[in-house]
Amino acid sequence: MLRYILKRILYMIPVMFGVIVVVFLMKMITPGDPVDHLLPANASVEQKEAMRDKLGLNDPIIKQFGDYVIGVVTRGDLGTSYATKQSVAGEIFGRLPKTVFIAVWAIFISQIFATPLGILAAVKQNSLVDSIIVVFTMVGASLPNFWLALMLIRWFAVDLKVLPSMYNGTAASWILPIITVSFQSIAMTTRGVRTNMLEVIRQDYIKTARAKGQKESIVVFNHAFRNTLIPVVAGIGSGLAGMIGGSLIVETVFAVPGVGKYVADAVTARNYPSLQGGIIVLALIGTVINMIVDIMYTVVDPRLKTTLLAPSSRKNKTKVAKEGA
Amino acid sequence: MSTEKKNLLEVRNLTVHYETDEGIVEAVNNVSFDIAPGEILGVVGETGAGKTTIALSIMGLLPKPPAHVISGSIKLDGEEFLPSLPEPEGPFDFAKKGPWKAEQKKLELRFREIRGKKVSMMFQDPMTALNPVLYVGDQIAEVIKIHENISAAEAEKRAGDMLEVVGIPRERYKEYPHQFSGGMKQRVVIAIALACHPDLIIADEPTTALDVTIQAQVLQLLRNLQKEYGTAIMLITHDFGVVAEICDRCMVIYAGEKVESGNLEHIFDKNMHPYTRGMFESLPNLEEDTDRLKPIKGLMPNPMDLPSYCSFAERCDVCEEICKSRNPELIEVEPGHEVACILVTEKLAAQNNAKEVK
Amino acid sequence: MSKITTPAMVKLSKKIEKNANVTSNTPGREALKRLRKNKTAMAGLIIILIMFIVAILAPVIAPYTYTEQDYTATMQGPSAAHIFGTDNLGRDLFSRCVYGTRYSLPIGIICTVIGLLCGGALGLCAAYFGGKVDMVIMRIIDVIQAIPSILLCIALVAILGNGMWQLIVAIAAGSIEGMTKNVRAAVFMVRSNEYVNSSKSIGVSDANIMVRHLLPNAVGMIVINAVGAVSGAILSISSLSYIGVGLVAPTPEWGAILSEGKTYMSVAPHMVLFPGLMIAITVVAFNLFGNGLRDALDPRLK
Numbered sequence: 001m002l003r004y005i006l007k008r009i010l011y012m013i014p015v016m017f018g019v020i021v022v023v024f025l026m027k028m029i030t031p032g033d034p035v036d037h038l039l040p041a042n043a044s045v046e047q048k049e050a051m052r053d054k055l056g057l058n059d060p061i062i063k064q065f066g067d068y069v070i071g072v073v074t075r076g077d078l079g080t081s082y083a084t085k086q087s088v089a090g091e092i093f094g095r096l097p098k099t100v101f102i103a104v105w106a107i108f109i110s111q112i113f114a115t116p117l118g119i120l121a122a123v124k125q126n127s128l129v130d131s132i133i134v135v136f137t138m139v140g141a142s143l144p145n146f147w148l149a150l151m152l153i154r155w156f157a158v159d160l161k162v163l164p165s166m167y168n169g170t171a172a173s174w175i176l177p178i179i180t181v182s183f184q185s186i187a188m189t190t191r192g193v194r195t196n197m198l199e200v201i202r203q204d205y206i207k208t209a210r211a212k213g214q215k216e217s218i219v220v221f222n223h224a225f226r227n228t229l230i231p232v233v234a235g236i237g238s239g240l241a242g243m244i245g246g247s248l249i250v251e252t253v254f255a256v257p258g259v260g261k262y263v264a265d266a267v268t269a270r271n272y273p274s275l276q277g278g279i280i281v282l283a284l285i286g287t288v289i290n291m292i293v294d295i296m297y298t299v300v301d302p303r304l305k306t307t308l309l310a311p312s313s314r315k316n317k318t319k320v321a322k323e324g325a
Numbered sequence: 326m327s328t329e330k331k332n333l334l335e336v337r338n339l340t341v342h343y344e345t346d347e348g349i350v351e352a353v354n355n356v357s358f359d360i361a362p363g364e365i366l367g368v369v370g371e372t373g374a375g376k377t378t379i380a381l382s383i384m385g386l387l388p389k390p391p392a393h394v395i396s397g398s399i400k401l402d403g404e405e406f407l408p409s410l411p412e413p414e415g416p417f418d419f420a421k422k423g424p425w426k427a428e429q430k431k432l433e434l435r436f437r438e439i440r441g442k443k444v445s446m447m448f449q450d451p452m453t454a455l456n457p458v459l460y461v462g463d464q465i466a467e468v469i470k471i472h473e474n475i476s477a478a479e480a481e482k483r484a485g486d487m488l489e490v491v492g493i494p495r496e497r498y499k500e501y502p503h504q505f506s507g508g509m510k511q512r513v514v515i516a517i518a519l520a521c522h523p524d525l526i527i528a529d530e531p532t533t534a535l536d537v538t539i540q541a542q543v544l545q546l547l548r549n550l551q552k553e554y555g556t557a558i559m560l561i562t563h564d565f566g567v568v569a570e571i572c573d574r575c576m577v578i579y580a581g582e583k584v585e586s587g588n589l590e591h592i593f594d595k596n597m598h599p600y601t602r603g604m605f606e607s608l609p610n611l612e613e614d615t616d617r618l619k620p621i622k623g624l625m626p627n628p629m630d631l632p633s634y635c636s637f638a639e640r641c642d643v644c645e646e647i648c649k650s651r652n653p654e655l656i657e658v659e660p661g662h663e664v665a666c667i668l669v670t671e672k673l674a675a676q677n678n679a680k681e682v683k
Numbered sequence: 684m685s686k687i688t689t690p691a692m693v694k695l696s697k698k699i700e701k702n703a704n705v706t707s708n709t710p711g712r713e714a715l716k717r718l719r720k721n722k723t724a725m726a727g728l729i730i731i732l733i734m735f736i737v738a739i740l741a742p743v744i745a746p747y748t749y750t751e752q753d754y755t756a757t758m759q760g761p762s763a764a765h766i767f768g769t770d771n772l773g774r775d776l777f778s779r780c781v782y783g784t785r786y787s788l789p790i791g792i793i794c795t796v797i798g799l800l801c802g803g804a805l806g807l808c809a810a811y812f813g814g815k816v817d818m819v820i821m822r823i824i825d826v827i828q829a830i831p832s833i834l835l836c837i838a839l840v841a842i843l844g845n846g847m848w849q850l851i852v853a854i855a856a857g858s859i860e861g862m863t864k865n866v867r868a869a870v871f872m873v874r875s876n877e878y879v880n881s882s883k884s885i886g887v888s889d890a891n892i893m894v895r896h897l898l899p900n901a902v903g904m905i906v907i908n909a910v911g912a913v914s915g916a917i918l919s920i921s922s923l924s925y926i927g928v929g930l931v932a933p934t935p936e937w938g939a940i941l942s943e944g945k946t947y948m949s950v951a952p953h954m955v956l957f958p959g960l961m962i963a964i965t966v967v968a969f970n971l972f973g974n975g976l977r978d979a980l981d982p983r984l985k
Contacts, residue, residue, distance in 0.1 A: 018826030030842050126390070138974075142966035144918055144938070146925045147959030150945055158949045204453040210386055211448075212468040212517065213440035226458045245831025249922055263834065264926050267841045275838055283829040290829075302501040303457055346720060
């Protein structure tokens with residue numbers, strides 16, 4: 001097990017390296033001279049040249065790339081924001097907790113609603129309840145989240161005046177952003193749970209369980225649901241990763257000072273270092289989540305556990321056998 | 326059977342349809358049969374002939390919808406297991422809906438008591454019949470826990486015993502199905518089916534998915550255990566070899582209808598229905614030196630569109646004009662041997678007439 | 684045969700009459716038949732077709748042009764003259780929403796097609812050749828996948844600049860990752876079938892097998908995913924426009940209209956409501972159609 005986790009962590013390295021390469025390439029083809037953004041407009045040519053030397057912009061590209069990678073990996077150096085002249089890494093990590101807070105709550109809420117709804121719809125397939133749930137998931141997954149956010153603001157903040165329309169640091173101001181993110185996630189997760197459940201219910205081992213005289217509720221939860229856990233875990237992972245990516249829109253609408261809004265602001269202000277830093281950090285988070293999901297798979301699915309973990313032990317066995325011979 | 330024993334299972338005039346978007350599939354049509362205690366009945370027929378549907382009806386596990394039991398009676402130890410009330414027509418038939426639902430619920434409760442305890446079912450493919458995320462031992466213990474009022478530890482011990490009964494070491498209790506080979510999975514399935522010593526086991530093609538060598542082993546095991554426990558078996562198969570090996574009696578199903586039934590001698594040596602004959606002629610025979618096998622021509626008719634006459638007529642070698650005039654009825658040609666063929670009926674009637682004339 | 688008549692039997696005989704000419708068809712024709720019977724899928728398809736007609740006939744349908752300003756009637760609610768109301772510059776929202784179909788629909792489809800061509804080629808190669816080719820392609824895809832797709836789109840637009848073509852490139856690039864994975868999975872499923880091995884064993888060339896055997900059989904799954912991807916692309920377009928990258932005001936793209944309207948939301952909610960509904964309806968239509976296709980092509984899942 002430990003071996004597999006280690007392997008999975010090592011596997012992250014080339015992916016993140018690839019991301020850094022992509023971001024570096026973006027840096028190269030980004031229009032405009034960074035020096036112009038960092039120095040006051042009236043800076044002299046000499047000052048600019050000095051700055052360029054200092055930033056290493058006159059070095060050959062390979063060296064620039066090497067320095068960039070080393071900077072990112074060893075010092076977490078993601079550059080300097082054009083807008084504030086502050087370290088991008090520092091700014092992002094200061095904002096990260098807010099983004100994560102919304103995403104974790106939304107995942108939690110969506111799982112609470114989506115799992116029972118999905119199971120209910122699958123067990124009562126083709127009934128009225130199922131149709132209602134299917135329509136809900138269909139519509140829920142199709143609403144643009146910024147529109148949903150604006151509508152929620154309209155109802156709860158403008159008409160009912162019960163919740164603040166914008167983030168202002170109070171607990172109440174978290175509610176609308178979290179609802180917005182969870183709503184879409186509930187719709188998508190419910191659909192996923194339903195589809196998987198339908199797939200599992202058709203299997204012979206469900207018939208076997210029924211043929212044992214087992215109660216339908218136990219058949220559903222103990223036999224069927226356990227087999228849908230794998231996609232559920234995958235759903236949580238991709239949902240979390242997707243939400244952190246999607247935080248861009250929701251945080252912009254509600255003015256939540258998280259990473260998403262930081263990146264969105266960076267785009268509109270053409271603040272490239274902040275944008276690129278945001279990409280690296282969000283990609284890292286996504287990759288870590290995917291790694292955790294992969295490890296979780298082996299916990300919920302015994303089949304994977306043996307196929308992923310056994311080859312090494314089997315090799316050892318044959319080795320022993322050979323040595324014995 | 327010749328001796329008048331009380332039957333364990335009595336199925337009468339069972340008719341089951343599947344209502345799908347494409348049309349109504351007449352899966353089982355007016356099938357009747359009995360199984361005596363401790364008897365092995367082979368049910369033979371092509372894929373799609375309705376064998377599994379009969380089995381699921383007995384277990385009360387038909388997928389409803391689309392399946393609908395149109396008519397019939399299924400009695401287990403004299404107790405009726407098919408609903409007496411008609412199905413409500415559409416969702417707004419409130420008058421019938423209430424009592425119908427109540428009866429369904431009562432039946433389902435009763436079914437749950439007998440499933441696994443009185444009747445067990447083994448499904449076709451051992452690869453998929455076991456839950457991949459549960460220990461095999463626990464899957465055996467489950468059925469014991471449901472039906473017997475004993476502690477969890479006791480149930481687990483008995484599950485371990487069952488593993489040994491089917492020839493799997495007790496130590497493998499805490500392993501997952503994917504760690505077992507196909508034959509071993511089928512042994513586990515047998516252990517589950519036998520765990521509560523049921524009176525009847527329905528085995529749906531228990532050997533089809535296995536290698537030939539393993540097939541023989543599994544059949545041997547099934548036969549031995551059947552003798553030991555005195556369990557009756559309804560063995561669904563499309564393989565006469567399997568029937569010859571372990572069955573007492575055999576019933577041939579074609580397009581959802583019972584076309585011939587009798588003991589092994591009746592079916593193997595004195596068969597009268599052209600379909601049964603055709604099936605034997607299409608089998609390789611070691612004793613006779615034939616150059617070519619003789620397959621039955623054509624395909625089984627679309628169960629959505631069965632003819633109003635003998636459904637085998639189109640494929641029958643000896644089909645005559647009269648065969649396309651009506652549906653054949655099942656007649657007893659000698660005690661325990663039934664055939665549903667118009668030509669056989671006519672011949673018999675002619676003989677009887679001749680006798681009377683004499 | 685039983686001679687009992689029950690209501691179900693009566694129903695049966697009627698149905699049998701109806702199904703008298705049940706004939707076996709090619710899988711494609713069967714699927715088409717099932718699709719035609721699927722009411723929700725047909726509803727989706729009809730909405731999509733209506734949207735296309737609206738896009739083509741926009742100048743005929745729209746009562747005003749999308750730039751025409753009427754300063755005497757700004758931010759008016761829905762009325763007979765302006766059924767969706769007017770915006771802060773007195774432009775007719777209905778006309779703007781009608782012209783909006785000329786952006787979201789074609790861009791969404793073009794992006795998906797481009798993404799499908801690039802991703803499809805990659806996925807097909809990865810799945811067919813397997814081994815090293817598969818590994819290299821999938822590692823590249825892993826890297827792209829690590830970056831949230833909307834972020835990738837935004838970053839690309841930020842570098843390329845605002846505009847229609849830049850937007851298309853960005854969204855298509857963002858969809859390559861998903862397409863590659865889908866096509867790869869679809870082909871993998873088909874590839875394990877015996878007929879591929881049997882083609883190989885009679886000496887059919889790799890390219891021939893790919894085009895003749897793998898693609899046609901994998902095409903069902905690919906099409907289903909592609910239809911779903913169109914709705915995703917339409918959502919992405921409007922999301923980008925909403926935060927001000929891609930197509931920006933005064934382009935009558937739905938997301939852009941919405942973005943303009945959000946400032947006035949407390950006094951004129953219709954400025955947000957209607958463009959949002961247009962997006963939602965279009966996306967729902969594509970999802971309905973996509974789901975219907977899946978049911979039709981894979982009857983087992985029904």
